[in-house]
Amino acid sequence: EAEVAQSPRYKITEKSQAVAFWCDPISGHATLYWYRQILGQGPELLVQFQDESVVDDSQLPKDRFSAERLKGVDSTLKIQPAELGDSAMYLCASSYRAGGSYEQYFGPGTRLTVT
Amino acid sequence: GIQVEQSPPDLILQEGANSTLRCNFSDSVNNLQWFHQNPWGQLINLFYIPSGTKQNGRLSATTVATERYSLLYISSSQTTDSGVYFCAVPPGDSNYQLIWGAGTKLIIKP
Numbered sequence: 001e002a003e004v005a006q007s008p009r010y011k012i013t014e015k016s017q018a019v020a021f022w023c024d025p026i027s028g029h030a031t032l033y034w035y036r037q038i039l040g041q042g043p044e045l046l047v048q049f050q051d052e053s054v055v056d057d058s059q060l061p062k063d064r065f066s067a068e069r070l071k072g073v074d075s076t077l078k079i080q081p082a083e084l085g086d087s088a089m090y091l092c093a094s095s096y097r098a099g100g101s102y103e104q105y106f107g108p109g110t111r112l113t114v115t
Numbered sequence: 116g117i118q119v120e121q122s123p124p125d126l127i128l129q130e131g132a133n134s135t136l137r138c139n140f141s142d143s144v145n146n147l148q149w150f151h152q153n154p155w156g157q158l159i160n161l162f163y164i165p166s167g168t169k170q171n172g173r174l175s176a177t178t179v180a181t182e183r184y185s186l187l188y189i190s191s192s193q194t195t196d197s198g199v200y201f202c203a204v205p206p207g208d209s210n211y212q213l214i215w216g217a218g219t220k221l222i223i224k225p
Contacts, residue, residue: 031211033212037156041217042201042203042215042216042217042218043158043215045212045213048211048212050211055211056212089156091158093158095211102146102205102211103146103148103160103163104148104160104203104213105160106150106157106158106159106160107157108155108156108157109156109157109158111156
């Protein structure tokens with residue numbers, strides 16, 4: 001069964017350093033999402049791509065976060081510089097059209113710890 | 116915007132017990148997903164169920180769209196069922212994005 005791939009699975013970094021996460025969606029899924037999840041809460045959408053275009057990045061802290069999906073397939077999320085408050089789980093999801101709506105599938109996530 | 120409420124917030128059961136988790140939403144939706152987040156943090160799709168009933172092994176879900184709720188049933192619970200169960204629906208102005216409930220934390224004791 002096709003899956004969303006993410007790497008790394010775990011990342012420990014010092015504050016003020018740069019960190020990057022990679023996501024490869026399920027083949028054929030045009031829509032890709034990056035979420036951030038604080039322990040005990042639901043996921044928060046950071047950015048949404050349709051093919052290579054950003055559809056929604058209204059919740060992305062653009063002073064330090066950036067995301068790209070240059071060829072409309074895999075994607076990279078970057079944080080520079082990392083802050084202590086960025087410690088969280090970063091989840092990538094992709095979706096395809098199912099009937100009149102879009103069913104999302106999630107990768108295993110990257111657990112980030114900023115020290 | 117649309118509100119999603121899940122109940123109960125926490126549930127502790129013995130292995131073998133049955134459980135029912137509820138998701139209420141404040142407006143009509145054309146999509147609802149149930150997810151299980153395991154202790155390692157991965158979100159696993161359980162059901163895509165905008166209406167009607169679906170079953171997958173020991174799990175089943177029912178969405179009554181006209182009454183704006185969905186139920187997730189877990190029968191003969193196993194310790195591997197532990198984790199957090201989320202329901203999520205799209206906001207009225209988008210079919211792409213999801214509004215998430217706060218989740219039900221389920222602990223199955225051996």
